[in-house]
Amino acid sequence: SAVISQKPSRDICQRGTSLTIQCQVDSQVTMMFWYRQQPGQSLTLIATANQGSEATYESGFVIDKFPISRPNLTFSTLTVSNMSPEDSSIYLCSVEEPGQGYEQYFGPGTRLTVT
């Protein structure tokens, strides 16, 4: 399976600032996904990022708050803008691989704490 890395692995940020999370894959992939996992909760899909087109956001998530870039087939960024304590979560990127079930493989995640 693809090897996925994320930067930073964790960060503590002040309210009102922005943080950009990077996701790097060691092979070219078509579909990349960004998820949020709030403390003690399950994963919620933020958006799907395809190269060469705008990201597709899920209900409840907007581009102004979570702008996403996908400049090529191995890299994507997610920015969490104008942060509040409610944004404290683990943010995970994933890629889809054309295995039996097109399962998704995840990066190690970015633990964000907003104070």
Added chain:
Amino acid sequence: AQKITQTQPGMFVQEKEAVTLDCTYDTSDPSYGLFWYKQPSSGEMIFLIYQGSYDQQNATEGRYSLNFQKARKSANLVISASQLGDSAMYFCAMREAYRDDKIIFGKGTRLHILP
């Protein structure tokens, strides 16, 4: 209505015993896939096993097997000969063919393996 239901928020099991983690799902799509992921305390999401709706046999991957009962819409994960390293959060997830490659996750079950 929830698409994926995991009724066991937490489980305690003695080491070397077999474990069954419950998962029921709700879909009217005849083509779907079911996944199980493991999330250790480190936060990484680890893909364990996949079962397709048209698969005739239950999926197996090493110590993991999926007890797929289609009529009951049940996809329980069975871990044989549990180990201390199996202590983690386990998520059941589903992909439906009409939902554009998106995977929906259940709320998870926290498994504790006791020495």
